[in-house]
Structures are given as C-alpha cells and as structure tokens.
Amino acid sequence: MASARAWLPPVAAASSRRAATGAASGFPPKCGRGAGALTGPSTGDAPQTYPARLTKRAEFLAVRRGDKRRGRLFLLEVLDRGDGGPPRLGITVTKKVGNAVVRNRIRRRLREATRVYAARDMAPGTDYVIVGRRDILDAPFAALKDELARRFRGKALSRTLHGQ
RNA sequence: CCAGCCGGUCGGGCGGCCGCAGGCGCCAAUGCCGAAAGGCGGCGCUUGAGGAAAGUCCGGGCUCCACGAAAACACGGUGCCGGGUAACACCCGGCGGGGGCAACCCCAGGGAAAGUGCCACAGAAAGCAAACCGCCCCGCCUGUAUUUCGGUCGAACCGACGUCGAGGAAAACCACAAUCCCUGAUGUGAUGGGGCGGACCGAAAUACCGGCGGGGUAAGGGUGAAAGGGUGGGGUAAGAGCCCACCGCGCGCCUGGUAACAGGGGCGGCACGGUAAACCCCACCGGGAGCAAGACCGAAUAGGAACGGUGCGAAGGGCAACCUUCGAGGGCGGUUUUCGGCCCGGCCGUUCGGGUAGGUCGCUCGAGGCCGGUGGCGACACCGGUCCCAGAGGAAUGGUCGCCACGUUGCAGCGCUUGCCGCUGCAGCCAUACAGAACCCGGCUUACAGAUCGGCUGGCAAU
Numbered sequence A: 001m002a003s004a005r006a007w008l009p010p011v012a013a014a015s016s017r018r019a020a021t022g023a024a025s026g027f028p029p030k031c032g033r034g035a036g037a038l039t040g041p042s043t044g045d046a047p048q049t050y051p052a053r054l055t056k057r058a059e060f061l062a063v064r065r066g067d068k069r070r071g072r073l074f075l076l077e078v079l080d081r082g083d084g085g086p087p088r089l090g091i092t093v094t095k096k097v098g099n100a101v102v103r104n105r106i107r108r109r110l111r112e113a114t115r116v117y118a119a120r121d122m123a124p125g126t127d128y129v130i131v132g133r134r135d136i137l138d139a140p141f142a143a144l145k146d147e148l149a150r151r152f153r154g155k156a157l158s159r160t161l162h163g164q
Numbered sequence B: 001c002c003a004g005c006c007g008g009u010c011g012g013g014c015g016g017c018c019g020c021a022g023g024c025g026c027c028a029a030u031g032c033c034g035a036a037a038g039g040c041g042g043c044g045c046u047u048g049a050g051g052a053a054a055g056u057c058c059g060g061g062c063u064c065c066a067c068g069a070a071a072a073c074a075c076g077g078u079g080c081c082g083g084g085u086a087a088c089a090c091c092c093g094g095c096g097g098g099g100g101c102a103a104c105c106c107c108a109g110g111g112a113a114a115g116u117g118c119c120a121c122a123g124a125a126a127g128c129a130a131a132c133c134g135c136c137c138c139g140c141c142u143g144u145a146u147u148u149c150g151g152u153c154g155a156a157c158c159g160a161c162g163u164c165g166a167g168g169a170a171a172a173c174c175a176c177a178a179u180c181c182c183u184g185a186u187g188u189g190a191u192g193g194g195g196c197g198g199a200c201c202g203a204a205a206u207a208c209c210g211g212c213g214g215g216g217u218a219a220g221g222g223u224g225a226a227a228g229g230g231u232g233g234g235g236u237a238a239g240a241g242c243c244c245a246c247c248g249c250g251c252g253c254c255u256g257g258u259a260a261c262a263g264g265g266g267c268g269g270c271a272c273g274g275u276a277a278a279c280c281c282c283a284c285c286g287g288g289a290g291c292a293a294g295a296c297c298g299a300a301u302a303g304g305a306a307c308g309g310u311g312c313g314a315a316g317g318g319c320a321a322c323c324u325u326c327g328a329g330g331g332c333g334g335u336u337u338u339c340g341g342c343c344c345g346g347c348c349g350u351u352c353g354g355g356u357a358g359g360u361c362g363c364u365c366g367a368g369g370c371c372g373g374u375g376g377c378g379a380c381a382c383c384g385g386u387c388c389c390a391g392a393g394g395a396a397u398g399g400u401c402g403c404c405a406c407g408u409u410g411c412a413g414c415g416c417u418u419g420c421c422g423c424u425g426c427a428g429c430c431a432u433a434c435a436g437a438a439c440c441c442g443g444c445u446u447a448c449a450g451a452u453c454g455g456c457u458g459g460c461a462a463u
Helices: A008-019 A057-063 A100-121 A141-163
Strands: A067-070 A074-080 A088-092 A126-132
Touching: A057 A074, A057 A088, A057 A126, A074 A141, A088 A100, A100 A126, A100 A141
Parallel strands: A088 A126
Antiparallel strands: A067 A074, A074 A126
C-alpha cells in the first residue's frame, strides 16, 4: 500500500525544477531566507503531508508578484501557477527578526503547523511564501495553526466549500 | 562559618503523540522524473550541535594561481629570556616593573648619547638652559625701633623739664611716666648730690620695613604629566655634587645563571627630561587567493572548429592598389547600371572542443577522543590499549503536550541564633542563560541564568 503512493512527490519536485530560471545568479547575501522541509511521501492522512518546497531565489521572486495577505503573525504571498499541480510552500525569515536560533525556531514552528494542520487548506497549482515575524515565537501554537489555515484558504475559501 | 583567589566539570531530566537527516541491513522495483549528468521508495536498527557551534582576530592543513624552491625594495606583522608546538600574536617556566595583608593578579616589556618631530593648557622658563616670586651680598635713598652721647624743655629779670609725696596749709588731682637713696641746716625736711621719668632736637651704632641699582643663587614657593638626579649631613653671605654618606644613573671588572638578569666591590661627579600605541632604527617572520577553493559530468540557446552533402558566387564582410586629404574627394579602368582585383561567405547533417543553468564529488579517520604507563616543575612528548563520535546544503538535528527537578515572587504556619534567617505547605510566574555545525584543526576574543567539584589565602570560633 505504501509503495503505491511513492511516486507522487517526485512530480512536485520536477515541477519546481522546471520553474527555475536563470535569474538566480547567486545567493542573496543578507536578507533572503527561504526555508522549507523536504518532500515526503503521504502516509494516508492529509494533515501529515508537508507540501513541496520552494528553493530557488527565482521562485521566491516570482511569488512576490502574487497576492499578498497580511496577517498578525506573518505575511503570506500567493501565486497561482495555473498548472493545477501540487501546492508548494516557501518560508522566509529575515535577519532583522533575530539571530539564527530565533529564525530557526520561527521556521520550525511554521513548518510544523503547516504539516500537521494547515496543509489541507492549500489550493492546488499554487505557490505560497510565508514571511515570518517575531511574534510567532511567543504565539500559542493553536493560534498559529488557525491563522495559517485561515490565510491559506483566503479567497479560495468559497471554492473549497463548494467542492465539499 | 565568613570573605576572597585559582583551576575544572555540567549547562535541564523522564515520558506520550507526530516528524526530519545520515549510515548499515533487508524488502520492493527494472519502474518513475529528467535531453543528459543525475535524482526519486518502504521496514528495522543505529547516530544526530556548542562551550562558546558566535565574532572571523591570528596560526596551520587542504585546494588553485603565480614563480627562478632566488634576492632586493616596498608593505604588513612580531618584539624581555628559555622552552613547548605543524605553526602562532597561543601555551608553559623564569626575569624585570606595578598592585594586593595574602592566595594571587596586571604589563604593547627592543632601541630615545643615529636622525627628524612633538610636549596642549598652565607656567618666568618645555630642552638652549634660563630666572617670576623668593633667598643672600654690596651701594644709595626713605622710614621705624633700640642703645649711647650731646643739647633743649613757655610766660619782664634771676632760677626752674618733671618727680623727690599720705600731720597741717597751699597747690594740684580724682589720677599716677617717675613717686627712690644719700646728705642733714636757719632741723619734720632747707640745701646739695645722685637716682628715676617724660617730650623734643642733633649725631653715631645696631636691627628692621620699604624703594632703586649692581651682583650671587637654584635650597624653597608657584605651574605642569614632566622643571636639569633623590634623601640626610657638612659647607656657605645665601646657595649649589661645592664636599661627604646612602640610593639612583653611567662605565668597565668579578661571581652565579643556558639566558633575561641578580649580587658584589671599583671608578666617574651627573654628563643623558618625556614620547617609538609620532616618523624612524635594529632583529626576525610573511608570494596571492580561498570550499562560492577546486575536480568531474553536463543541457536548451548563441557562437567556434573539422568533415560530408547541397548550392554557388546574391546580400553582406574583410584585404590590397595611383594622387591628395583631418575628412569629403580626385585619378585610373570598364561602362546599360547603384560597377571593379583577391579572400570569406548560404542551407542541411555528423563529430569535436570551450562553456552557462543544473548535477556529483570535495565531505569527514583527524596534528582525533578516552584509559593507562614513562619522562618532564610545567606546557608537552613518547609508548601501549581501546573507540568511531553530525555531515546538512536556502541548510536536518525538531514540533507539541504532560509530569518532575531547579529558580523566583506572594501568602500562611513553625523554629530560634529576631535576621535582607532557616524549614514546611499552598498559589502564581518562568518552565530557562548565551546561543545553531556549513571544509577541517590549534588558539585568541566576546556572550552566558544557574548548578557543582577540587586546591589555596586571610579572618573568626571550637578542639
């Protein structure tokens, strides 16, 4: 049963590679900090799946052209790729927020909240970039996951409901 | 027990649920993604951040580049001595200086008689030595005091500065500047002499104040971070290395030490201010860049080369040729023309090389950890045994919940040595500080809640 599902994630990885352009001439020296987890196989329940990651600088820059949904804890940028493939996620925490320990912790909480609770609310064919803020450090985990799920649904809320 | 110094270790624990990355084994598959390089599963076991992983300040390994395995200049660094080390700006042991009662701590600690520069403010003067106040001597002037000597001390004339005193008178005073002695008649105080006291004048001497001039000084004052050795004594008009002792300094000698240096005695008589984290001089060291190093694989597109096929000198480009020119131009030849000699040149296919995106490697066994022994005061070295201990890559090592420990705050109770005390219970907070490997080592520096171990010093108490 598990082996049958094994082929799905590589599709996502391939699509991300195709989206890469030559614009990424180098690493951003200071500010740009993308983060993400690794592609993993689905184990049955949707909440335990972490989406495909954005890794290239060009991909992050592309999402910046999309919609921006400002939240209390973070800024969410959304771009519809239009290909209907799996959703992808990138996380950015700038150096202005804090030192490496603080940035790591913010990134990990965001990733875990997405993996466990909010990934099901992401729309297919869409790239998301979360720009984390320092408040995430002290925010209750429940509040974080609710905020995340609400922002993911965003405009697509009605469509999701309609589908159900 | 209190106060302190030095060194070391640790820096939350247990559990539930859900996850991530590496390694090994087994299973699955011969698939899927990609043009290729290459990448992509499941299960089990196992491993998975630090003392600073930080700052990126030194020293190396490693890699590439340059080169004559060179030297010099420049530039940069280091700077007491000896040792350790792969090396160092690190470490250890000493020396010197400074601080502390002590344990111990701190020091950018070569050269200032090679040269140049600087020394603000203040101060008379900041490097040539001089002299503001002061001190001393001499001369002159003025004044004061004292002593001595001489003279003078009102009222026609003569005498008289005053005093020369307690019975009366007179006079005078309401207080003394002096207020005593001798003589002893015309005898209770005459006379004379002395003493005492005052004012003034003059002279001299001495001392002192002040002024002016000349000279001698650098002890003292004052300014300063620093004032031309320090302290004491002698000496002197006052002073001064002027002389002496000790200390300091300089020179050379002896002794100890591998050396830095220490000790001793001798000579010199002070000449030589500070600053080298000012330039500088001396000695020694250093080629440059860094894992985004570098190696390999390697598209699409564009461009390059070779070969083959096709096509053919069209567009276009390059070169050469007479005169002149900055250039435009002219000449010559040919001529229907927007012309000219030579070379390259289009399209298709195959192959090759460079190389971008991308991918893989580099990538963790190492000047390695632990234990023991030997040598050494020690840093450390050597020997033996044993272990394998993160390798990610826009970056894993986690998220969340519960309990506990620790801490802290408040309340209540108890205890006494009544205190910023200890213990117990309950409740709240925090549930930890600093901080996240990025090629790897050795250091340095900086940050850090708290816990804990060992050694040492000073004090108090007890034995």
